[in-house]
Amino acid sequence: MGTLQLEVVTPDKTVVSGEVEMAVCPGIEGEFGVLPKHVSLLSALKTGGLRYKTPGGKEEYVFISGGFADVNNDVLTVLAESAELAQDIDTARAMAAKERAEKRIADHAEQTDVTRAEAALHRALIRLQVAQLR
Ligand code: ATP
16 A cells, blocks of 8 residues: 655654554644645644554554644655654643643633643643553
């Protein structure tokens, strides 16, 4: 069936770099799958789980927080603000981030940036979901 190259990169690291049979990305308008020979595409991504299948048939999951996906000539490049493989997610840290954000939202002090706290809560909840898939 062939493969395509998947690169998942953040400002500080390369999280995935390898051949995959297919990948499914969390696009802002819904999930989309990318197979070999896909047409060129540029899409904004939302915070969510990206999954892909290796040539050995193994499914892998990656947390990504926002960013862009670019498909060109059988190369899928995902530029994310942050990303971690499911097995690298520190669930205790995500739980602590969730509790911190929930407390900020509940306290709703005047100086609280609720939008920011909600975004942090959303990242923590999605990290916990993706970590379950490892
Ligand atoms: P926190 O408040 O725990 O820092 P955050 O959502 O604000 O969470 P980000 O800004 O998304 O964190 O990421 C900052 C860096 O920390 C990135 O390199 C990201 O991969 C890493 N990171 C954040 N949370 C986790 C986690 N639970 N497990 C592993 N790495 C994490």
